[in-house]
Structures are given as C-alpha cells and as structure tokens.
Amino acid sequence: MSVRLLLGAALLALSAPAMAQDFAITNATVATGDGSEPQDGATVVVRAGKVVAAGRGVAIPAGMQAVDGTGKWVTPGVFAAMTNLGLFDAGGVQESNDIGARNSPFGAALDVVPALNPASQHVAVARNAGITRASVFGAPSSTIFGGQGAVVDLGADNRMVVRPRAFQLVTLGEGGARLAGGSRTSAHALFRNALREARQYGSDARISGGGRPAPVQTGDDIPIDPRLVDNTTAREDVLLNRFDAAALVPVVNGTQTLYVNVERASDILSVLALKREFPRLKMVIVGASEGWRVASELAAAGVPVIAQPLNDLPASFEQLAATQSNVGRMVAAGVEVALGGLAGTTGDQPANLTQFAGNLVALTKVPGASGLSWGKAFAAISSVPADIAGYGGRMGVLAPGAAGDLVVWDGDPLELASAPERIFIDGVEQPRVDHRTRLRDRYRDLDDRDQPKAYDW
Amino acid sequence: MTTIRTALAAASALALAACAATPGSDTKSASSTPAAVDANPYPSTYRPYPGTPTALVGATVYDGAGGRIENGTVLFADGKVVGIGAADLAIPAGYTRIDGTGKYVTPGVIDIHSHLGDYPTPSVEAHSDGNEATSPTTPEVWAEHSVWPQDPGFTRALANGGVTALQILPGSANLMGGRAVTLKNVPSRTMQGMKFPGAPYSMKMACGENPKRVYGSKGRMPSTRMGNLAVNRQTWLNAKADDGKKRNLATETLKGVLAGDIRIQNHCYRADEMAIVLDMAKEMGYKVAAFHHAVESYKIADLLRENGVCSAVWADWYGFKMESYDGIPENAAFIHNAGACVVIHSDDENGIQRLNQEAAKAQAAGRRSGIQISDADVIRWITLNAATAMGIADVTGSLAPGKMADVVLWNGDPLSVYTRPEKVWVDGALMFDANDPKRRPVSDFELGQPGEGDVK
Numbered sequence: 001m002s003v004r005l006l007l008g009a010a011l012l013a014l015s016a017p018a019m020a021q022d023f024a025i026t027n028a029t030v031a032t033g034d035g036s037e038p039q040d041g042a043t044v045v046v047r048a049g050k051v052v053a054a055g056r057g058v059a060i061p062a063g064m065q066a067v068d069g070t071g072k073w074v075t076p077g078v079f080a081a082m083t084n085l086g087l088f089d090a091g092g093v094q095e096s097n098d099i100g101a102r103n104s105p106f107g108a109a110l111d112v113v114p115a116l117n118p119a120s121q122h123v124a125v126a127r128n129a130g131i132t133r134a135s136v137f138g139a140p141s142s143t144i145f146g147g148q149g150a151v152v153d154l155g156a157d158n159r160m161v162v163r164p165r166a167f168q169l170v171t172l173g174e175g176g177a178r179l180a181g182g183s184r185t186s187a188h189a190l191f192r193n194a195l196r197e198a199r200q201y202g203s204d205a206r207i208s209g210g211g212r213p214a215p216v217q218t219g220d221d222i223p224i225d226p227r228l229v230d231n232t233t234a235r236e237d238v239l240l241n242r243f244d245a246a247a248l249v250p251v252v253n254g255t256q257t258l259y260v261n262v263e264r265a266s267d268i269l270s271v272l273a274l275k276r277e278f279p280r281l282k283m284v285i286v287g288a289s290e291g292w293r294v295a296s297e298l299a300a301a302g303v304p305v306i307a308q309p310l311n312d313l314p315a316s317f318e319q320l321a322a323t324q325s326n327v328g329r330m331v332a333a334g335v336e337v338a339l340g341g342l343a344g345t346t347g348d349q350p351a352n353l354t355q356f357a358g359n360l361v362a363l364t365k366v367p368g369a370s371g372l373s374w375g376k377a378f379a380a381i382s383s384v385p386a387d388i389a390g391y392g393g394r395m396g397v398l399a400p401g402a403a404g405d406l407v408v409w410d411g412d413p414l415e416l417a418s419a420p421e422r423i424f425i426d427g428v429e430q431p432r433v434d435h436r437t438r439l440r441d442r443y444r445d446l447d448d449r450d451q452p453k454a455y456d457w
Numbered sequence: 458m459t460t461i462r463t464a465l466a467a468a469s470a471l472a473l474a475a476c477a478a479t480p481g482s483d484t485k486s487a488s489s490t491p492a493a494v495d496a497n498p499y500p501s502t503y504r505p506y507p508g509t510p511t512a513l514v515g516a517t518v519y520d521g522a523g524g525r526i527e528n529g530t531v532l533f534a535d536g537k538v539v540g541i542g543a544a545d546l547a548i549p550a551g552y553t554r555i556d557g558t559g560k561y562v563t564p565g566v567i568d569i570h571s572h573l574g575d576y577p578t579p580s581v582e583a584h585s586d587g588n589e590a591t592s593p594t595t596p597e598v599w600a601e602h603s604v605w606p607q608d609p610g611f612t613r614a615l616a617n618g619g620v621t622a623l624q625i626l627p628g629s630a631n632l633m634g635g636r637a638v639t640l641k642n643v644p645s646r647t648m649q650g651m652k653f654p655g656a657p658y659s660m661k662m663a664c665g666e667n668p669k670r671v672y673g674s675k676g677r678m679p680s681t682r683m684g685n686l687a688v689n690r691q692t693w694l695n696a697k698a699d700d701g702k703k704r705n706l707a708t709e710t711l712k713g714v715l716a717g718d719i720r721i722q723n724h725c726y727r728a729d730e731m732a733i734v735l736d737m738a739k740e741m742g743y744k745v746a747a748f749h750h751a752v753e754s755y756k757i758a759d760l761l762r763e764n765g766v767c768s769a770v771w772a773d774w775y776g777f778k779m780e781s782y783d784g785i786p787e788n789a790a791f792i793h794n795a796g797a798c799v800v801i802h803s804d805d806e807n808g809i810q811r812l813n814q815e816a817a818k819a820q821a822a823g824r825r826s827g828i829q830i831s832d833a834d835v836i837r838w839i840t841l842n843a844a845t846a847m848g849i850a851d852v853t854g855s856l857a858p859g860k861m862a863d864v865v866l867w868n869g870d871p872l873s874v875y876t877r878p879e880k881v882w883v884d885g886a887l888m889f890d891a892n893d894p895k896r897r898p899v900s901d902f903e904l905g906q907p908g909e910g911d912v913k
Binding site: 089090091092093121122125265290293310311312313314315316317319320321322323324325344345346347348349351352355358359361362363365366367368369414415416417418419435436439440443444446 | 578579580581609610613617666755756757758759771773774775776777778779781782783784785786787791795805806807808810811814817818820821824825826827868869872873874875876877891892894902903906907908911912913
C-alpha cells in the first residue's frame with residue numbers, strides 16, 4: 001500500500017466513529033439473518049451506527065439519504081465463529097504466527113487480545129468477503145487449554161476487540177489426549193483437576209494472598225482477578241500456575257463461556273456429563289463431527305454447537321461418522337448450530353463461509369441428505385454465531401437496535417458468483433482495498449515496456 | 458479440513474502442502490537400458506464395468522472442450538461416447554433414455570493434483586505414505602506403490618465432486634518426488650484395478666520452500682533455493698551421464714522424462730522461480746507439463762503461454778506460507794485471459810469434492826475484474842485442460858464420439874453452489890446415483906462403523 005493510502009487509512013481509522021452514516025437502502029432483497037427467508041422489495045434503515053428497521057413497508061425517515069437497492073441483496077454482516085483472524089500473517093511463517101504457543105508455560109491464562117492485529121491482510125480479505133464480526137481463538141498447544149478468545153469486529157481501524165476474554169477454549173478428544181500425556185483419561189483428569197483448582201482458587205481466601213480488595217476494572221464484564229496483579233500471592237498448587245488457575249475461575253463460575261472442542265459422539269456425551277459435576281459451566285461444543293449421533297442429548301442439554309459444515313470424511317477415528325448432513329440433522333433435532341471453525345487460509349478460510357452455507361442448502365435437494373433452508377443456512381453464519389457469542393439480537397441480524405453491520409451484495413450471497421459491493425460495520429462504510437486487490441490492479445495487464453511493474457501503483 | 462486441535466499441525470503441514478507428479482503405464486523408456494526392461498511392470502487391470510446404452514436428453518450439455526448445447530443429447534454405449542448433439546440427434550434403438558430437463562451434463566471431472574490413497578483418511582501416521590522425505594531427490598519412488606484403494610476419499614470425490622479420473626502425486630518434500638499415477642475413480646481391491654489404462658507417467662518436482670525446509674532442517678543440502686537448483690541440475694546431469702549398463706530406478710525415470718515419455722508436474726508457487734525452472738528445463742532438455750499451486754502465474758502469464766505450460770491452481774488459497782502470500786482470486790482468469798492453459802486442482806481430500814465450485818469462484822473473480830469467461834470454457838478447466846496436462850486428453854476430458862463415457866449428470870448448473878452430481882458414469886458404467894442408495898460406494902474401511910453407507 002502506498003504512503004498516501006496508508007495515511008488515508010490512518011485518517012479513516014481516527015475518524016471512524018464520526019463517519020457512521022445514516023442511510024436507507026430501498027427495494028432490495030433483504031435477508032435479516034434471523035432464519036427467515038429473504039424478502040424482495042424490502043428496505044433497511046440505519047441510523048447512528050444501528051439498524052432502525054428492516055423489511056417490507058419500512059418508511060424512510062424524512063431527510064435520510066436513500067440508496068436504490070434494486071437488484072441487490074442486503075444482509076447482516078457474516079459472523080465468523082472460531083477463526084484465527086488477526087493472529088497471523090502467513091500461517092507457515094512462524095515468526096508471523098501467534099495462533100499457538102507450544103512451548104508456553106501458560107495455557108488457560110493466554111489471552112489473544114494483545115496479539116490481535118487488525119492490519120493483518122487476512123482480516124481485510126475476510127472483511128472483503130462480507131465478514132464483519134468474528135470470534136478468535138488461540139490453539140491449545142502447550143496444554144489442553146487454548147486460553148481466552150475474543151469477539152472482534154473486522155473494521156478497518158485500530159480497534160478490533162469487541163469483547164476480550166469472551167470465552168475459554170479446552171480441547172478434549174484425540175487432541176486433548178495428546179496434549180494431556182497420551183489418553184482421554186488423562187485429559188479428563190487434568191481438566192477436572194483444573195476446574196477444581198480453579199473453584200478452590202476462586203473461593204478460598206487463604207490462598208488468595210494479599211490481593212487488593214477491589215477488582216481491577218478493565219471495561220469488560222470479566223474483571224481481572226486482583227491476585228493477578230499481586231506479587232505476594234503464594235499457593236501450593238500442584239498442576240496449575242496461579243495465572244492459569246485464575247483464568248479458569250470465571251469458567252467454573254459460569255461467567256465465562258467454555259468452548260469444548262470434541263468430535264466423537266462419546267466424547268460429546270462425556271462433556272455433557274461434566275455439567276453434573278460442575279453445574280455452573282456454560283458450555284459450547286466446537287467441532288462435533290459426530291454431533292448428529294447425539295443430537296437429542298445436545299438439544300436436551302441446551303448446549304450450542306459450532307461445527308465445520310462440510311466434514312464428510314473419517315479424517316480421524318473420532319470422526320468416523322462425519323457427514324455433511326451433520327448440521328442439518330442437529331438443527332432438525334433442535335440444537336442451536338453455528339457454522340465455524342473455518343480458521344484456515346486454504347479451502348477452509350472464513351471468507352468461504354457463505355459457500356459452505358450454500359452447500360448446506362444444496363443438500364436439501366439430495367435424496368436422503370439433511371440440509372438447511374436458505375434462511376436457516378444464512379442464520380448459521382450470522383445470528384446464530386452471534387447469539388452463541390453472547391450478542392443475540394445485537395449482531396448478525398437486521399433488527400431494530402442491532403449493530404449497523406450490513407453488506408450489500410451483487411446477488412445471492414451464498415452463491416459462488418456473488419460478492420459484496422458495499423460493507424458497513426457499525427454504520428461505517430469499509431474500504432475495499434487490500435494487498436490482493438492491489439496485486440490484481442498491478443497485474444491486470446503485463447505491460448512493463450516503459451517502466452517496471454514496481455512503478456505501477 | 459483443519460480442526461482446531463490440529464490447527465498448529467496444519468499450519469506446518471500447509472507449509473508442505475502442494476506437490477505434483479503424474480502417472481503413466483505404457484511408457485517405453487527406450488532411450489536407456491538396452492536389455493529387456495519392462496517399462497510397465499505394474500500394469501493396469503482396470504476393466505470398465507458394465508453399462509447400458511444410454512441417452513441423456515433435454516439437459517444443458519457442456520462438452521468440456523468449450524462447447525455448450527442447450528437441450529442437448531448425449532449418447533453412450535459400450536463404455537464410449539457415441540454421439541453428442543442437439544435435440545434432433547437420433548437415438549438408436551435400445552438406449553435407456555434419461556430426461557435431463559433442467560439439469561446439466563458435463564464430462565467427468567478430473568483432478569490433476571490429488572494425494573488420495575497416498576495420504577488417505579483416517580489421516581493417521583500409519584497412513585502417511587506420500588512423501589519419501591529421506592532424500593531430496595527420489596525419482597525412483599512411484600506413488601502407485603503407496604495407494605490404498607480403500608481410501609474413503611475416493612468415494613466422496615465421486616459422489617460430491619463428479620470426479621472420474623485423478624492423478625495421484627507424491628508429496629512436495631522432495632525436489633524430485635517420484636512418479637505419479639493416474640487412476641479411474643472406481644472402487645477396486647487393488648491399485649491396478651483403478652489404474653488408468655494407457656495414461657503416461659509423470660514425475661513430480663517441487664520448487665521453493667518445502668524441499669529447502671525439509672532438508673535444511675536436517676542439516677543437509679538443499680537449504681536454500683540456490684541449493685534446490687544445484688541439486689536438481691546435478692541430478693539431471695548424472696542421469697544423462699548414466700551409461701545404462703546397470704539398472705537404476707531413479708535414472709530410468711529421469712531418462713524417461715528426457716525422452717519425452719514421462720511428463721513433469723512441477724509444484725512451484727512463485728513467478729520468478731517458475732521462470733528459472735523453464736530455463737532449467739531447456740538447459741537439461743525436458744518440458745514442464747504444468748506448474749502446480751502456481752499462485753503467481755498471473756504475473757508471468759505471457760511467459761507461460763509462450764512456453765505452452767499449464768497452470769494448475771486453486772481458486773482462492775493464499776497466505777498460508779510465504780510463497781503463497783501473493784495469491785489472488787483472479788489468478789485463473791488472468792492466466793486464461795492471456796491465452797495460457799488453466800487447470801483447477803485440489804491437492805485436498807475436501808477440495809476435490811468441489812472442483813466445480815472452485816472453478817466458479819475463479820470465474821466470478823475474473824468477471825468482477827472485467828474478464829468474461831464463458832461457463833463452457835470454465836468447465837474446461839476441470840475437464841479437458843486437466844486431461845491435456847496429464848496426457849490423457851485423447852481418451853477422456855471431453856464428450857466426443859469415441860472417447861471414454863466419463864459423464865456427470867448434475868441436478869442443476871454445475872457452477873452454482875446449490876448443485877450436486879445426480880449420476881456419475883465411468884466408462885459408461887453408472888458408479889453413483891443420488892437416487893439409489895445402493896449405487897454409492899462404501900469402502901472396506903467404513904463397513905460396520907458409524908456412518909456406514911450414510912449420505913455423506
């Protein structure tokens with residue numbers, strides 16, 4: 001990017017809050033993201049960064065700028081659950097990659113926030129695909145805990161974090177077994193011990209040391225435990241260091257959601273059983289390739305799922321029953337399911353969430369398969385992941401009071417030929433330039449007779 | 458697909474991702490050993506399965522060679538395409554008539570870059586048979602000797618992707634990874650039962666980061682890109698100097714390349730490296746059939762056109778390693794627009810199920826940048842162009858009389874996300890039918906296990 005453009009981007013970032021626009025888009029095909037089917041001839045009104053109204057027969061407030069949306073589709077921005085956006089530049093370039101920390105002394109205490117880089121090209125590329133919000137996780141690497149993930153927005157500014165420490169991630173199943181010493185039994189023992197230590201750490205004043213009386217306010221709803229800023233703390237724990245123990249206190253208290261990564265049906269049941277032992281756990285299952293086999297149990301437990309939608313291979317022994325009908329069957333059984341875990345940069349990149357959702361619609365035409373209606377498929381990449389992240393009704397949906405995150409598409413957003421034309425986050429229109437668009441423009445022709453391509457910018 | 462628990466492993470695996478190589482069988486390495494060397498010691502035993510004379514009528518037909526027929530008719534019998542034409546094409550007596558109204562017909566999809574069988578699922582260590590990563594050049598290994606025909610991935614590629622032929626390449630850890638093999642996508646008890654009759658062999662080569670990282674980390678040459686080239690050149694020179702008195706499997710493959718019997722499928726991302734490889738090929742006297750993973754082909758599309766080299770590319774993979782950082786979704790369209798050959802490849806057991814969708818995404822990216830490429834031409838990227846680069850275009854890859862009846866009937870526009878194969882024929886035999894639960898292969902591995910026979 002040129003110096004000029006960088007300056008422009010910086011100015012944009014600084015002035016972003018002031019640039020939220022009040023506008024209406026009329027006569028478009030509008031999908032509100034709530035699971036309902038798209039409506040033709042509908043209007044969306046945005047004011048002060050929030051959605052005011054969306055649907056047919058919505059009146060445009062007097063004096064408001066109206067944009068003709070004829071032939072366009074308007075949806076809420078896509079919410080990409082379980083990504084690594086902002087944590088890496090080139091995945092294979094270790095120096096640029098903060099996704100995992102194999103040799104870290106910490107696990108649960110890890111917090112993705114200080115590593116997040118809103119200027120990563122992958123953030124821009126995902127945004128340009130219509131993704132406006134995401135959850136970001138760190139991969140469990142040194143222990144079964146991945147640490148504390150965040151909810152972010154993908155706006156082209158310097159503020160990425162919407163909610164820090166939004167969830168904790170633990171991996172059980174085969175991955176957890178490997179990290180825990182070699183077996184699922186060890187992973188469960190470690191996990192239970194960690195939760196018990198955290199419960200103890202959270203309630204036992206004698207081991208809390210001389211911590212400051214008042215919690216440290218950080219502006220979010222999970223304050224930093226005072227013992228983390230107290231150097232006099234001493235504790236005779238056996239397995240968890242005090243940072244990891246403190247990080248798990250809100251998990252065991254149920255104030256911070258615990259994302260549990262498991263694939264196998266029996267592993268899912270083992271996780272659901274933990275609720276009897278730790279009743280305040282608020283859990284989300286991530287992965288669940290065999291979720292359809294225990295869909296009724298998941299539904300009865302009220303535990304939502306974030307699933308990779310197109311897994312249909314026995315990629316491991318814990319995914320023998322993987323099928324593209326997994327999501328459709330779980331939804332039919334009453335499970336709340338978001339599409340997610342497309343964390344990569346190859347076929348499973350977040351930018352392809354719309355394609356993956358479209359594939360679930362395709363399954364409705366395949367005999368014997370279970371897919372989703374268009375409305376449900378889009379909800380699985382908008383309102384449902386937002387709800388799982390704690391933002392039900394406030395993100396991923398075009399409803400009064402929801403964030404003004406919307407995308408104007410040149411066609412059906414789940415279709416391969418379609419792409420965003422305009423993207424708004426909190427009512428602020430987003431730039432469309434990134435490294436790849438600049439390369440596209442530079443190499444649209446190969447003419448370098450007069451000057452090398454390096455001058456072509 | 459990357460699971461969370463393997464996200465880290467995947468990051469390093471992706472650094473390895475991307476390879477190339479092709480198969481062959483009836484190759485004659487006449488140039489080397491004078492004695493009776495069997496050039497085809499593991500011959501194909503593939504025989505077409507029985508089919509019935511079939512007339513597909515009423516569908517939109519893409520012939521794979523750039524042609525499109527509305528309300529077309531496709532006739533096949535005895536494993537071969539008999540005729541293709543408009544609605545007025547006469548249907549001989551005894552043909553089973555299938556109404557394709559509202560549907561689409563294409564040639565079978567062909568993946569030029571797959572590791573199915575060599576890296577089968579479940580992806581456990583015991584199945585890791587795709588990289589003989591013990592020496593930077595292993596022209597002596599043959600990918601066919603690793604293929605596990607029970608890999609469930611073959612069945613998904615058939616049912617969801619309409620894939621009827623695919624090239625299995627060794628991995629890209631090595632500069633010269635060994636020979637590839639081309640397979641018909643039919644279930645079989647043996648690799649030979651899938652081996653594509655008469656397909657030429659290819660040899661897989663790899664540029665760039667993978668070989669230098671794999672061997673550099675072992676403290677061996679090559680550890681740099683200049684090391685890559687040096688080892689390559691010396692290996693070619695040694696092969697040329699071999700007098701052939703004593704059989705040497707590595708030399709036999711390399712001499713097969715130099716004789717023009719074995720094709721080169723070259724994993725190579727960066728434009729500058731591809732240019733160097735083209736000069737190395739000229740220096741040593743061979744030709745590159747295709748650059749695979751060629752994410753920067755758009756920067757040298759003119760050079761690739763002039764050299765008659767295909768680019769086998771993804772639609773949108775990028776940024777997973779340094780040499781993929783400049784990948785752009787317009788790559789395929791820019792290559793095509795420059796008059797060079799485009800193939801959409803997968804290198805992936807999931808992506809192979811959606812090559813049609815990947816082609817559609819690449820087409821759409823081109824359209825948004827002002828390049829219009831017809832649907833019929835885009836279908837060619839996953840059919841005839843792949844066959845051409847693999848050396849099997851004379852027998853498959855398009856719907857023309859006398860060619861193998863490798864055919865897909867799609868339940869809608871194959872460039873739409875809402876479409877899936879409804880029926881897939883290989884050599885005129887119906888190998889998948891979405892409407893018939895029994896016309897769906899289930900591998901030995903899946904029998905008696907959760908999900909057996911499920912709609913996947």
